[in-house]
Amino acid sequence: MAIKRITTLFCLLLLLAQTQAESLHIAVTASFRPVLDELAIEFEKETGIALTVSSASTGTLYQQSLHGAPFDVFLSADKQRPRALQEKLKLSEESVFIYAKGELVFVSTDPVLKKLEDILQSKQRVIIANAKVAPFGVAAEQVLVSINYQGEKVLANNVMQAQQYLNLRLAPTGIVSASVALNLPSTPIPQSLYELVEQAGVVLNDTPVSQTFVKYLTSPKVLELYQKYGYSMADSTH
Incomplete structure (x- = not known):
């Protein structure tokens, strides 16, 4: 009986771990929130990964990320803050990526x-x-x-x-x-x-699920959605 309970507990913990692995917490600048809300629906359909979204000004989300908010990816409306987070949190150079240009x-x-x-x-x-x-x-x-x-x-x-x-x-x-x-x-x-607003993101929690999201966000398949909201895609991802 004890072995059966242990096996059941192990299965529940494994299921919980899989559930947590298939979700992401995204911090997104307010200007990009309408795009992400639409993108999240198709992204979840295609990948099975659910997105939890927190939205505010870039400056506010930067401070929250810097002080340990549990975000997996931060989508900023500038290039400076993602790079600053990469340096201060000692993340890899590849954690920062350009994802959009706003008008x-x-x-x-x-x-x-x-x-x-x-x-x-x-x-x-x-x-x-x-x-x-x-x-x-x-x-x-x-x-x-x-x-x-x-x-x-x-x-x-x-x-x-x-x-x-x-x-x-x-x-x-x-x-x-x-x-x-x-x-x-x-x-x-x-x-x-004015200077075109080049927007960068930073992967704060580097996992295969986070990388799947970044690849989707910067792929040609979302170009039409970007254009709908007055954005163009970045020329490169770094």
């Missing part, structure tokens, strides 16, 4: 303010993500400097919150990532006004 759009719910340059003559505020924690906020600031905007800004913690502010009409215009502006009236912003 900005000008959003306006005011029919009078149709073009980006129209905000220069307006007394209305402009919504952008906070450059201190969000790379798309840095890019938005570059745009405003490029056109010499001197007006007031409404700062959101990340681009998803910027989208919420736009929906709440806290200001009629905003400069946000194309990925969060699908259901808002928007126009592309010339890339000459």
Whole structure:
């Protein structure tokens, strides 16, 4: 009887280990969350690997990762923080990879303010993500400097919150990532006004399951999904 109980316990532990091995905890920057939500469905169908997703600004997720949050992979909206984590956590050079390039759009719910340059003559505020924690906020600031905007800004913690502010009409215009502006009236912003947002990820827990996810994320099969949300794929994975 004792042997039978031990065998049953062993089988349960083995099943638990297999279940845990077939799941991943992904930390994703807010701007890429809409893409990952769609991608996760097809990824699980194809691989059987379930994704648990935590989303916030890049700066917030960086701090959480640095202080031991149980993420397997961190998808940032910049290149600097994944590389910083790789160095501080003493991860391998190969743990860092480029997965996407993001673009900005000008959003306006005011029919009078149709073009980006129209905000220069307006007394209305402009919504952008906070450059201190969000790379798309840095890019938005570059745009405003490029056109010499001197007006007031409404700062959101990340681009998803910027989208919420736009929906709440806290200001009629905003400069946000194309990925969060699908259901808002928007126009592309010339890339000459800002540095294209090159987005990198870092594998924090290097397992075969994590590598399967990275290969899927950077494979041509997800190109159409990326384009739907205003992203292009990276030219290389390192």
